[in-house]
Amino acid sequence: MARKKNVTFNDIAQYTHFSKTTISRYFNNPDSLTPENQQIISDALDKLNYKENKVAKILANGQTEFVGVLIPSLSMNYYSEMLNQILASYKKYGYKFLVFAGNGHDETERRYIQELMSYKIEGLIVLSHTLSSRELSDLQIPVVTIEREDQFVCSVNTDNYLGAHEATSLLIHNHCDVLIHLNSPTKENVPAYRRRAGFQDACVKAGVPHEVIIRDFGLSYQEAAAPLQEIFDNIEQKYAGQKKGIFLSNDDHANILLNLLIRKYHTLPDDYELIGFDGAPISEQAIYPISTVGQQIDQIADEAVSLLVSQMQERKKRHPVPLAEPVHKTVPPLLIRRQTTT
Incomplete structure (x- = not known):
């Protein structure tokens, strides 16, 4: 049985009568196209049963769609549930996550971050308290922290x-x-x-x-x-x-x-x-x-990923406008009464 041929940019260009450059812009910089042209190409992808080659896309534009996550521990319920909610945001935002559990040692967590950077992560979510926000702000990628010191980076916290x-x-x-x-x-x-x-x-x-x-x-x-x-x-x-x-x-x-x-x-x-x-x-x-x-762990996780995604998307624009100062969001808590109080 003959192997089915992969759909290429050239095939999409011929089908839509657009240039291959326009097709490339659809994948790498869709905002540069009109909504009408974006829809034409999107419909063509469905008709042609196009399967995106993620590796080729990364090699072409250097955008991995990876986000790093650094948490203190998986043994505590709060951190494991927060991680669950962060990972669940893939369905909404489309980013994948590389996770390290820190151990409270500066040098070890710096090595973890170096490893994450080697995978070309586009942003970083940090719950670990080990490294200062000043140091995190020097990474040259968007960083959002949750429930930790946050003077120099964006954050989402509980009241x-x-x-x-x-x-x-x-x-x-x-x-x-x-x-x-x-x-x-x-x-x-x-x-x-x-x-x-x-x-x-x-x-x-x-x-x-x-x-x-x-x-x-x-x-x-x-x-x-x-x-x-x-x-x-x-x-x-x-x-x-x-x-x-x-x-x-x-x-x-x-x-x-x-x-x-x-x-x-x-x-x-x-x-x-x-x-x-x-x-x-x-x-x-x-x-x-x-x-x-x-x-409200689910809301905190969503706010953190949303805040990070907005910064990562801004960096992909032709003329990005970086944040003038870190954004700090606060989520109100809910008092939940159960059997250990009368």
């Missing part, structure tokens, strides 16, 4: 202060005697720092006894389990007989603390209320679904 304030206000409304916030060491220029501020401001305004516990919990269950066990034991002793409202900085830690309570009491005691942060799948899947501050 962390509002989310924390709402979570704390719910615990106050539920008549907790003492409020406790568990968090990791966080610099003031990182959006998540505002969770601590929102918690403290709500407590001070209401005149409620409160404590902030800062501890390095790492980026995995194995790293977080021991310090959370120690903190739980201390809370049990220090606040015995009081109703405790605990606001944790993420849903993974809220789930670990919930498991510690269930192991000891075989249920969630009436003198504990828990609220996490993120709206990650683990909060809904826990043995007692956990109240949480939902980050």
Whole structure:
């Protein structure tokens, strides 16, 4: 059986009576053609059953349609769900993703970025906190960060202060005697720092006894389990007989603390209320679904990819106009009430 001949630019040109240069412009710079001519060529591609040769296109114009993604860890539910949503944007935007999970080491993550650049990525999404936005801005490609320091690059973040304030206000409304916030060491220029501020401001305004516990919990269950066990034991002793409202900085830690309570009491005691942060799948899947501050992860991912795509598309124009300054978008959180709050 004879092998079916691939449709070439010459075939399309003959079918449409356009030049091969015009056909090339359709693929590489469609905005240079009128909408009517774009439609004529698009219809011809369908009639001829044209199959695009991606490798040939990359070699011709150097545009890979690859986007790099650098995340801190896949073991935490928030990051894995954010990655799921970013990858799902392919259907809407048509870009493919090359992903590296960082390890918190500067040189290692620089090597990851060098590897990504060697694949001619057109843009980069960064959730890792390791490298400064100043360094990322020097990459000469569009960069969008999510929930990290972002002074010199575009970003999409949650309103962390509002989310924390709402979570704390719910615990106050539920008549907790003492409020406790568990968090990791966080610099003031990182959006998540505002969770601590929102918690403290709500407590001070209401005149409620409160404590902030800062501890390095790492980026995995194995790293977080021991310090959370120690903190739980201390809370049990220090606040015995009081109703405790605990606001944790993420849903993974809220789930670990919930498991510690269930192991000891075989249920969630009436003198504990828990609220996490993120709206990650683990909060809904826990043995007692956990109240949480939902980050609207799907919307954040879409906003980040959209912001990146707009910059990448601008660079492809004949006379691109770069951003005068970084764009910072904020997505409002949603307080999700479940079984760990009354």
